[in-house]
Amino acid sequence: MKKIKKFIVYIIFIYLFVRLFQIGFTSKIISTFAEDTQLEKVPYQEFDYGQFQTVKLLHTETGEVEVLPLDIYLYGVVSAEMPANFEMEALKAQAIVARTYTIYQMANNHKHQEQGADICDSPLCCQAWISKENRIARWEKEEAEQKWTKIENSVNATIGKIILYENQPIKAFFHSNSGGITESSLNVWGGDYSYLQSVQTVGEENYDSYESEVKISKDELIVKMKEKFEDFEINFEQEDWIKIVEKTDTSSRVNKIQIGNKVITGNEARSILGLKSTKFEIKVDKDDIYFYVLGYGHGVGMSQCGSDSLAKQGMNCEEIIHHYYQNVEIVSY
Numbered sequence: 001m002k003k004i005k006k007f008i009v010y011i012i013f014i015y016l017f018v019r020l021f022q023i024g025f026t027s028k029i030i031s032t033f034a035e036d037t038q039l040e041k042v043p044y045q046e047f048d049y050g051q052f053q054t055v056k057l058l059h060t061e062t063g064e065v066e067v068l069p070l071d072i073y074l075y076g077v078v079s080a081e082m083p084a085n086f087e088m089e090a091l092k093a094q095a096i097v098a099r100t101y102t103i104y105q106m107a108n109n110h111k112h113q114e115q116g117a118d119i120c121d122s123p124l125c126c127q128a129w130i131s132k133e134n135r136i137a138r139w140e141k142e143e144a145e146q147k148w149t150k151i152e153n154s155v156n157a158t159i160g161k162i163i164l165y166e167n168q169p170i171k172a173f174f175h176s177n178s179g180g181i182t183e184s185s186l187n188v189w190g191g192d193y194s195y196l197q198s199v200q201t202v203g204e205e206n207y208d209s210y211e212s213e214v215k216i217s218k219d220e221l222i223v224k225m226k227e228k229f230e231d232f233e234i235n236f237e238q239e240d241w242i243k244i245v246e247k248t249d250t251s252s253r254v255n256k257i258q259i260g261n262k263v264i265t266g267n268e269a270r271s272i273l274g275l276k277s278t279k280f281e282i283k284v285d286k287d288d289i290y291f292y293v294l295g296y297g298h299g300v301g302m303s304q305c306g307s308d309s310l311a312k313q314g315m316n317c318e319e320i321i322h323h324y325y326q327n328v329e330i331v332s333y
């Protein structure tokens with residue numbers, strides 16, 4: 001019996017030894033893997049942007065104005081505007097686009113001059129910005145540092161680069177998802193810029209923002225329309241109480257829609273009804289109206305999901321930019 005016990009203890013001992021060795025080995029593999037995926041940091045450098053060295057950033061919540069070096073400011077823009085898990089070439093394209101947008105605003109558009117600022121941190125007005133501290137706090141702890149390094153790298157690797165058309169910084173508009181095809185600026189805001197034409201992108205359907213559905217009851221429709229138009233009237237017994245009147249010939253976005261006694265623009269409908277874009281179709285049910293929407297945002301310029309998709313297909317940041325902005329040059333400013 002004693003011998004058997006000894007044997008069992010011996011077997012258990014061997015088993016534990018092997019397990020310990022395995023665990024040690026596995027964790028070593030994991031830690032080696034983590035080291036391999038550690039991003040090498042692209043160092044930050046000062047760059048001579050001439051008269052645009054620093055950005056006076058208006059914090060819309062507090063009204064404070066913060067002065068930041070241009071590229072440091074862009075860390076906060078890229079990290080607020082694009083998911084850090086997007087491809088590096090997409091993030092680099094976003095960095096170049098955001099830098100161009102910023103310099104354009106500083107050179108031409110002084111909408112925050114009265115507040116003593118060049119640009120604000122609201123995506124509804126200028127472009128989004130988030131502080132490093134707030135950004136890091138919203139990421140999972142174990143990947144936060146890696147993600148921030150990736151954002152910094154995308155900006156540092158494109159230092160000095162901006163997009164020009166006829167030697168001037170372009171209006172570098174961008175949006176989340178074009179729904180498969182972007183729209184010309186002429187069809188959205190009326191300004192015709194030859195570098196903001198309609199282009200198709202394959203692969204945007206793989207992102208959550210590609211498709212959405214909004215259901216609004218007839219009662220809600222009345223409330224929403226009356227908030228905007230006091231004299232709004234509608235008769236649901238009549239034929240065509242809601243009807244798309246006109247679409248753009250380029251990307252099938254709604255130009256004009258009739259609702260009751262009002263004919264409004266697609267942009268107005270988007271804002272009144274809370275739709276993600278003006279690229280939508282309507283279906284009417286007994287008590288409800290369904291809006292089937294493609295894409296997210298105004299649809300002009302670079303699509304962020306599209307640029308990630310193009311990067312996955314092998315395009316670099318400059319090729320992505322040339323896809324979305326026609327006949328432009330990317331230069332070191």
Ligand SMILES: [Zn+2]
Nearest residue numbers: 119120125126
């Ligand atoms: Zn603004």
